[in-house]
Amino acid sequence: MKKWVPAASGLLAGFMAATVFFADFSTGPKGTASNDTANKSNAEKVYVPYGELDEYYMLSSGGHSGQLFVYGLPSMRKIRTVPVFTPDPATGYGFDTKSKEMLGGYTWGDFHHPAISETDGEYDGKFVFANDVANNRIAAVDLSTFHTADIMEMPNMGGPHAGTFVTQNTEYIVMPTRFSVPIGKEYAPLDEFEEKYKGVVSMVTFDQEKKDFDLAYQIMLPPWSYDLSDAGKKVSGDWIVMTTYNTEFATTNNEINASQNDRDYIVLLNWKELEKKVAAGEYEEVNGAKMIDPRKHKGSIYALPVAKSPHGVDVTPDGTRFIASGKLAPLMTVFSFEKAFEAIKAGDFETEKFGIPVLPYDKVVEREVDPPGALGPLHTQFDDRGNAYNTMFISSEIVKWKVETGEILDRTPVHYSPGHSTATEGDTASPDGKWIVSLNKIAKDNFLSVGPSHPESMELIDISGDKMSLTYTAPVDPEPHYAQTIHRDKIKTIKIYEKDENREHSVWKQEDTRIERKGNEVHVYGIAMRSKFVFDAKAERPDEIKVKQGDKVIIHLTNIDLDQDITHGFGIMDHDLNYEVQPGQTSTIEFTAEKAGTFPIYCTNFCSALHQEMSGYMLVEPK
Amino acid sequence: MKKWVPAASGLLAGFMAATVFFADFSTGPKGTASNDTANKSNAEKVYVPYGELDEYYMLSSGGHSGQLFVYGLPSMRKIRTVPVFTPDPATGYGFDTKSKEMLGGYTWGDFHHPAISETDGEYDGKFVFANDVANNRIAAVDLSTFHTADIMEMPNMGGPHAGTFVTQNTEYIVMPTRFSVPIGKEYAPLDEFEEKYKGVVSMVTFDQEKKDFDLAYQIMLPPWSYDLSDAGKKVSGDWIVMTTYNTEFATTNNEINASQNDRDYIVLLNWKELEKKVAAGEYEEVNGAKMIDPRKHKGSIYALPVAKSPHGVDVTPDGTRFIASGKLAPLMTVFSFEKAFEAIKAGDFETEKFGIPVLPYDKVVEREVDPPGALGPLHTQFDDRGNAYNTMFISSEIVKWKVETGEILDRTPVHYSPGHSTATEGDTASPDGKWIVSLNKIAKDNFLSVGPSHPESMELIDISGDKMSLTYTAPVDPEPHYAQTIHRDKIKTIKIYEKDENREHSVWKQEDTRIERKGNEVHVYGIAMRSKFVFDAKAERPDEIKVKQGDKVIIHLTNIDLDQDITHGFGIMDHDLNYEVQPGQTSTIEFTAEKAGTFPIYCTNFCSALHQEMSGYMLVEPK
Incomplete structure (x- = not known):
């Protein structure tokens, strides 16, 4: 594994040799199973007979397994476990010299949020990125081989839970810290929390030719916890939004002490302006990283009050709005990028925190959406008809609502306690509105019992009609946190490795x-x-x-x-x-x-x- | 991990504390999906809607992943990866003190043949045993928790591929070696192969209360390779049968040199008589193990010529016959236990090898079954109507035939190159004839491509009617070799661990x-x-x-x-x-x-x- 150093060497430039022979499903003889044929039973909707292929790849985080899980939709069959952060004797990953070096002695990771590389805000199917919350690493899986191509450990971080998210042309992979730690994780008693502990965002680049990560710059933030982030699109394409919790600076009993404030914050970053700052030398070097400190390097970073202890924040496909869900409030909040830009332009700030101007909530909010009786909104996905779908952890349901109006259109129970959900092409500028999978944390007795340690549960819901329709349920090993679902036509794999007679150490006769x-x-x-x-x-x-x-x-x-x-x-x-x-x-x-x-x-x-x-x-x- | 030592200590008596709260599906509100309703489509046959459960657990080896894969039938959904020989951060296995010690520093195993514990020749659903070909280990998974309860490394072995198989009341778990090695694996040049290398069978016992393995005794055999074994039932209940290959004593280029002889051997062992020998002191101590050497301790071990390079050998549910498949011959051979017993009683031996009397083929064979054009028979499963089902590796099909007559009843293609198959309750005295799953080694383009490293393929076939009916296909991670499929009513899991205030190191307030x-x-x-x-x-x-x-x-x-x-x-x-x-x-x-x-x-x-x-x-x- 690479630890990031200021001048990244090219020694580990790529795990795999150059590759050829792309599989082309679009011209193959095989058909497509889909949900757009009328009058199909649920059984028929998910059944993929021999000779046909699933229509979508669902690329799911494997949580503390450290691995990437590849499922096929609509069949919900698990196609492959791709080893990323954990050795895997089934494929020899972590045993051969190159992958062993890439893992750097670690035998697990905590992979939360996969992000498929994007071009013009659309999944381009080339790579999927992975974060390791436990060991401050980022990984790239090459989707032509489904092999991990590079892993890098980042300095100054305390668990990049709020990654990975990519900007709309994969200029950056965003990795904000979850736990604030003393910079460098040096020893500092918790009594010195407010003074010495910090949050840090890493802005990581990936060279797709060399299959090589680099750390472009970092941003120092107050010792809040950064939970999730998303990148803007189109009008908001230069921006990143992030949720925060524990703005109370609690250092113990966080279930109570980190839930005191009525409002936490969304942080907004303009990565394009920050990039210019870095180019102009407006940073400090901290453990080798180019660190922007908003107390010294003003501008381009803003905060915005939000319903307490938010979990997810998601930018709408058209890039005009971002939706934050207050897990301890019963509602989703729709914010307007346009309004935020106006307030920033007008210098309309209500206060400043850690050198960061705070925008007035009322000036940026567009709407609060509060479905009666719904509790624990966590994350938002989208369809192709302007609708949002929110997982409700506590009331165990998905709520469908119209982004433009806030009108509640439908609600469907899920079983039980959904975290994220993933809609087909759901994080792109053009989600296709076919399916959504609810990634449920609790399965209880949904499946054959395997003792006290339960599988998680994934529920496939048909969202192609006016009403959501629960179609199928599949168990899954611990623990998918998030997934992205991409149409099969976008992934071009190789079938075999090229016979390269010049490859070092190769023998062909x-x-x-x-x-x-x-x-x-x-x-x-x-x-x-x-x-x-x-x-x-x-x-x-x-x-x-x-x-x-x-x-x-x-x-x-x-x-x-x-x-x-x-x-x-x-x-x-x-x-x-x-x-x-x-x-x-x-x-x-x-x-x-x-x-x-x-x-x-x-x-x-x-x-x-x-x-x-x-x-x-x-x-x-x-x- | 325990290395087996003559006086096994009780220190690792059990991995898990005493357990309570059994889940009882038989009285639950949930229904059953099955294939016995007429006129169902394939989609309907395999669809298990929310609120219902699969009818069978398929407990599959995970091959060189080292783990146990639990699938539900008929849905073919993967319910759980149970870690056995490989650390698993998803469950913490290999990280906590007890499981780390149990693994003994190994980070993988090569798990080939699961065996569910039996009572009166029926799966009793209490434990499933696992072999590690690579590191000479045996493991037991407790099916009340689906946690690995004990692992033991055995001396004198060279890869127990032909295990695990259990006798009809789980008196022994049989572990014959695959590779002959010098006893103790000490250094001995291959020129000394015939003289110094040996095959060894381990007869292992398992204390179900203490969850503790012991090595009862071992049997020294000539340096052939021992491929698969099975235990007799009823009339043959005291017997074990094993296939051999490389009776040529080849030490290189085995693909050619180990395929010279027209016939290899089946080895027959009477474990009850051998047990008496051991009790009577008829053994030698070799690296602490009680070793029976047929050259010195005569009787109870016999050989029988069989079609060249056989792979599987399977005893019929009624215990009267055993069927061996010559992977390099195009046929299955049905042998009669009764005829073998008569030949043994009459002392009708054609020669002796390594002190082992060789029974005449003609005196023991009942029938050769040679389906026209079928190639590469490997393994046999059974239904409840006297029929056998054979996987054909080379011609990629399953052949159904009548054991009594050898009549070929049906053939169905599978995709592609099946190794084992597993029928519902297939290795018991009463297989139920509902389903068979073909465990195919090659998937080619059956599933969404994940690059050069393909999933394997498992095909579910309805065998409840006169003709086999291919019903569904599911991908699977590398690499199931064998599986056993048990009705859900036989497995009684606990839901939570007992609140035991006396448990060492526990704190409840x-x-x-x-x-x-x-x-x-x-x-x-x-x-x-x-x-x-x-x-x-x-x-x-x-x-x-x-x-x-x-x-x-x-x-x-x-x-x-x-x-x-x-x-x-x-x-x-x-x-x-x-x-x-x-x-x-x-x-x-x-x-x-x-x-x-x-x-x-x-x-x-x-x-x-x-x-x-x-x-x-x-x-x-x-x-």
Whole structure:
């Protein structure tokens, strides 16, 4: 893993080699399951028969599993667990040299909010970004391979819960802190909270060619908690909005002490102006990062009172408004960007906090929406007809309402306690209004019981008609917090890796395989193919690796079966080692042969009728 | 993790505390989705609407993921990943002290063949056993909690691929080796293969009260590979059958060299007679294990020629026959236990191998079944009408045939390359003939593409009628090898853990929470509850943990929310630590506070409307 340093090196520029052979579903023979055929039963709406494909990818955070969950909609079948922050022996992630280095010794992450890269405010299907609240990291998953391409740890942060969100052309990935900490997390007693603790927003860039993160600049904020953020679109395209809680500066018993104020704040940032400030040198260097301090570098950052302890804030598809939900108030609040801009232009501020001018609530609010009896509004999604859909954690429902008027159009119960929801193309400038999935925190007895530790529950709701219609319910491992749902036509994957004869450490012909000793290092340049390993074709036993106790063993393995879905695994008994090579891929594993003895090597991924015979031995001669 | 030692200690007697509150689905309000209603469409057959439950649990191996996958049938929804051999931050498995010790430093396993505990040859739904081919381990998952209860590493083994299979009253769990190795895996060049390498079968017992494995005895066999095994039933209840390959003693290029002989062997063991031998002292001690060597301790072990390179062997539900499939022959072979017993009684042996009498093929075979054009038969499942179902890896199909006559009744294509299949109640004395799931190794373009690394494919087939009917297809993470499918009525889970005030380290009242220092150890006796942590109720900040750099920190946490599905997580920033406590559970985590600084603590599992406020700080004072 990279820790961010001022001049980011290019050493870890990309996890995967250059890739080819794009799968093109749009021209394929396969049909589409969708909800726009009239008179389908719920069973028929979600059934995807053999020979057809799901219409949408739902890319869901896996929470404290650290992984990305890929589901198909409308079938709600789980297609893949993509390892991001946690090692995964099923794919060898965290075992081979490159991914192990990328993980940097961490064995988990807390992934909350995926963000698909955008072009002109539309998902472009190239990458999905991930935040790790627990260890202050950001990751990018390459959607041509569904492999994690880069991970970076950021300085000065205290848990980037309010990320990842992308600006409308993926200029920045926004990562605001959740917990305020002393800058650098140095020791400072909680009595010094207001003085020494800070909130920090990281503005991260991603080079899509090099698959490489960089930290552009950071913004220092008062020691509030930053919960969620969203980027503006079109008229508001230069802006970012963020919710805050614990503006009370509570340091203990936050369930009570952080819920005292009637209003917390939305923070508004103009990233384009801040970018100019940084270019002009208006920042301080803090642990290597370019840090903007609003007490010294005035302008471009504003606050706005909002209903107490808000959770989500979401910009409308047309970019004209942002909607904040006060989880301890029963209502959603619609704010107008235009009004905010007017107030800013007029210098119409009611006070200042930490050098940040506070806009008057009344001057920016457009409407409060208060569905009778609804409780615990958290997050908002949108359709293509000007409607908003709000999850209600406490009253366990989704409320549909008209953004222009605040009119409540429909309500449907969900089971139970929804956090986020995800609508098809829901965070884009043009959501398509087909489906919404409610990501419920509590399943109770919805599914076959698996004991005290329950799955979460995801409920698929048809939003294509006037009324919402609960269509299907699926269990899910802990714990999706947020998901984005993208049409399948936007994701172009490769099927196999290119046969690149110049790739470092790759071997493509059996006669080129070899085992080379350099001092106490043994370098194996091997091949995996149906149905054998070839480590050294010239040896008496080409599938034997002979080393001496204490040797460092470096095994480069190329899968020369250039055939879709022919994966080979490589496991060594009693060595806690397993990795795999995809068709055309070269990958490396390193270890020290500490134990003398005889250890079978075998293909761990069933590959052919003679898969059981795809094995060899590592012989470690005693010292 | 326990390494097996001759006198197994009771220290790790059980992972989880005593449990109560069984969920009783049989009396619940929820209905059943099934395939026995006439005229249902495929979509209707698999659709389980909100308010109903799946009818079957499919307990699937997760292969080199190391985990158990729980699917619901007929919906094919994945309900849970149960961590077994691999750490899982989603549930804290491998992070808390007990599960970390149980894993013994390993970060993966290669789990192939689950076996549900049996009573009178029927799944009893109490435990499911798991083998780890890569690291010679066995595990038990308690099906009242779906938590791993015990793991044991076995001596003298080279990859127990042919396990786990249970005898009809779970007297033994059978674990035969796949790779022959020098006993103890000491160094021995492959030139000494025939002389020094051996196959070993472990006969493992499991104390269901203490949740504790023991190794009863082992059997030394010639250095063949042992692929799969099955236990007899009723008339054959004292017997175990195992397939072998590489009876050629090949040590390299096994895809060719291990496929030379026209016949390999089935090995038959009478475990009841062997048990008596062991009781009578007829064994040698080898690395602490009681080892039966057929060259010295004659009788009770026999071999039988079989079609070359067989994979599976399966005993019929009535226990009268066993069916072996020659993966490199195009046929299934039906053998008669009665004929085998007669040949043994008559001493009718054609030769002897490694002290093992070899029965004549012709005297034991009942029938060869050779479906025209079918290739690569691997495994057999059964229904309630005397029919067998065989997966054909190469011709990608399932063949249904009548065991009594060998008549081919039906064939259906699957997509593609099936390994095992699992029928509902399929390995019991009374399979119910409702469904079979084909566990396919190759998915190609069955699902939305996730790049070069494909999901596997599981196909649900309705076998309730005269003809098989392909009903649904579901993707799955790598890599199910085998699964067993049990009716939901047989699994009785608990919903929450008992409030046991005598449980070590548990704290049930806020006023009893405390932080105690003992030298450089800091012991925290804390509570997790909606929506706060209480580590020391008497402190100024009850949710703060103050330690000194270098302290060993031991945190005991009890979840006092005795309410179904209210789980609390516990993560500390930048410490690679996360675990969780289920309702009523007490669990412990230990670490050394190596870094001075200020580190947020927070609940990682969304638990309430004020979940975001459920946090605190760990302050580590510099040395």
